[in-house]
Amino acid sequence: MDRYEGVLNRRSMRWSKLLQEKPHVKKDWTVKRFVRKGVPSELRAKVWMSTSGAQERLDSKPGYYRSLLDMQHDPRLTETIHLDVHRTFPDNVFFQSQAEPGLLKALHNVLLAYGHHNTDVGYCQGMNFIAGYIIIITKEEEKAFWLMDALLGKILPDYYSPAMVGLRTDQEVLKELVKTKAPAVGQLMDQYPGIWSVVVSRWFICLYVDILPIETVLRIWDCLFYEGSKVLFRVALTLIRHNQPEILRARSLQDVCQCFKQITCGVFTLDCHTFMQKIFAEPGSLSMATIDKLRDKCRQGIQEDESRRL
Structure with a gap:
């Protein structure tokens, strides 16, 4: 860990310099090389959103995520997600309900919204762990939703369809x-x-x-x-x-x-x-x-x- 701390510090300084020169993260050989060498934790949400296309989708559909949460919910979908949310990372301090109840609520919301957004998939076991990881990084429900959409809809199509x-x-x-x-x-x-x-x-x-x-x-x-x-x-x-x-x-x-x-x-x-x-x-x-x-x-x-x- 002592050696890796040095790596992290060097990467953070180089990313800071890069973003001063290029405030908007766009795909090119330099960014690809930097991504392979590691994205600083404080920049992960920004880099993931930009490079995956999730930020562009969010910007093109303002209010869409909230509209999914405000709609009438399928009770079977709601119940299935509710059961799995409490099984997500039971040993992780971020997801112990007593420590951070807001994260469990955010996880529930993201999975519920995605289930209504992509009705062909709905909810599938395993999605809770992926959404949980993304929420820890983004700390924002709407960004987590659009990253889920980028992963499940574009990067990994048909992974979570009923026939898988x-x-x-x-x-x-x-x-x-x-x-x-x-x-x-x-x-x-x-x-x-x-x-x-x-x-x-x-x-x-x-x-x-x-x-x-x-x-x-x-x-x-x-x-x-x-x-x-x-x-x-x-x-x-x-x-x-x-x-x-x-x-x-x-x-x-x-x-x-x-x-x-x-x-x-x-x-x-x-x-x-x-x-x-x-x-x-x-x-x-x-x-x-x-x-x-x-x-x-x-x-x-x-x-x-x-x-x-x-």
Whole structure:
């Protein structure tokens, strides 16, 4: 932590200088490089809002968020959210109801508004943890709502739809990427049909929340809002490639599952600065065009499987 404090201080000074020269955060190579090296906590809300397009959406629809809260609410949606809100980060001081009741109310409002904004999704388990993280950073309901919209509507389409086609597709995409980036692991995993959905579904649906250390997750999200969903694959591939010897020692399905739990813990993931450097080096080249091509192939495979079952 002593070493990382120095990194944070240097990043903060460099961001301050950058924003003096460019008050409005716009996507360019300099900002991309700065985002990859870490966004200071006091600037995260501003940078996430700008780079994701959420600020533009908020500005174009003044009063829209409040109108969603003022409308007649679906009682089933309200009840489901109410039950999950109190299960969100039970050990986190920000979400202990006695300490900060306002945050729980804000979380409830954001999820309720999003459920009415995107009726195809409504509310899905896992969304509470994502909204909770965003609220801690933004400290504003309306900004948190529009960041949720950017994530679920643009960056991760179909992750949280009833059939979760996007999530299932990306699990298959990771499987294909592992075959080329870590072929020995790919061969091992092929012995266990359906194993990828067992070991990595929470990685994707929770965007590594409660999987990796909090500061590491925030650094990943800095890049996720700027560069899009390919960052999620870079993280997964880095975890797998870095821990390849341990994974290959697995001799059973239970061993594989246990190993995938362990590889998200320890010094490698806790040292977030080094970890973030690794995710842009360890997997090698990985373009959005490659991801999109694999998504088309895997989505078609899923649809064909479903058609055969019918």
